[in-house]
Amino acid sequence: MEKGPLVAVSDAILYSGNAISVADGKGRFVLPLEMRKQVKQASGGENRLCLSIHMANGCATGFGLSYKQFLYDEVAELERLAREANRPFNGDLERENRLSMIEDVNFDDGGRFFLHPDIKEEVGISDAVVFLGVGLYFQLWDPKALVASPDRPAVIRNKAKRWLDARAAEGGK
Template sequence: MTSSILFSGNAFSLADGKGRFVIPLEMRKQVKLGSGNENRLVTSFHGKHPCATGFGTIFRQQQEDAITARAIAAMNRGEDYDEDGEREKLFPLMDDVNFDDGGRFFLPDDLKDVSGITDAIFFVGVSRYIQMWNPAAYEASESGHELLKAKCRRFLAEREASGK
């Protein structure tokens, strides 16, 4: 049942010695559920925020279904709708990433570069998908929630104090 695949909460992950991050446990359960019980995370880049996104494979099909529904609605209204253009904006950015049973995964290097992620990720569950932020970028974002920004400030201050 796909309607039960919802992400919430937030957590930090530091890269291990191999450069892998860990998907938080509750989010990992939802990703696995949304990927047919396989350890597969689909990653992409957020269109409005400087962060990566992650979700189960079923969400990819939901995106296709939404594009098709918008095309049909536009046709019924007598309007043009560029289905292929919408697909070209979304699907080339999606990469399947395997993770182990402990949730460890490699974030693609290009995605790390464009989202500014280096050695830490701030995971934010936002209903149908997960946002993956550089903690400093989230703290500086205009759209971030003040409570979560404070959490990022604390995380960054503790890292600086520990010299990491």
Template sequence: MSDVILYTGNAFSVADGKGRFVLPLEMRRQVKLSSGNETRLFLSVHGGNPCATAFGESHRRHLFTEVEELAREARAAGRDYDADLELERRLGTIEEVNFDEGGRFAMHPDIKDEYGITDAVFFYGVGRYIQIWKPETLVDSKDRPELIRNKVRRWLDQRAAGEGK
């Protein structure tokens, strides 16, 4: 299992009849690489953006290791640091799901509800993890790159006109 898996690229997914989304092929390959070739996807909330996150095992381990490092640094500097609370924030919201060979997975209902995700998502690879956005929310997020917001806006317009899924 590689230490650092970097996710890039983006794609849309529309829920199938069973409410499952499809993880894009290249992201699926990276998740499997990150998770020892297993089809395990970890979903969580984003700490600062109104979107979900997805990643493989290597990033989950990174989150734990990062807290341990911050705790060591705080002890060395004589600062207070609540590692337990930070672990709750980083690991306590993670939900594990499996995806099939076609990349289909059922998003955890708590995460869907948190972000108002219903029938479509936008996957956005941003390094160590993938952001999963409700498309309308991403368009309204002024901090996202204009190129990405325009892409999602065009997709939403095409979908409303009956041209997209």
């Protein structure tokens, strides 16, 4: 099977599952174990996590270096298709939209990482984050924002709500 710039499903790292992490005393979150293994694999064995903003959903996104390359390659493919169809296409603008908000961060062997302050502010994350694996990347949500998002799966929103309620009952935020 001939491969173009798009990743074949069999080659792709697919994130799934969900977890909640509370920032430690230094403000670090913990990447869930399975996602951590996948990010490391997607980053050529390095503890390198790419974080960005999902403008349509109001959450952050996380992935390994291979998906960052995929985003770049996908724009090159769109440019090629536009050229072949004699259609206008602004590749620079598309790369700005896809790549300019990505922050590369290191995580330690325990999965601890700092979420960039600009990303935290943009998506409203303070001291807790819900991870949602959604395929080629995972999402990072503020728990309250996730609960308030009717388009997210009810089972995940309910899990976040139960967690928030338990936290409030314990005197947390």
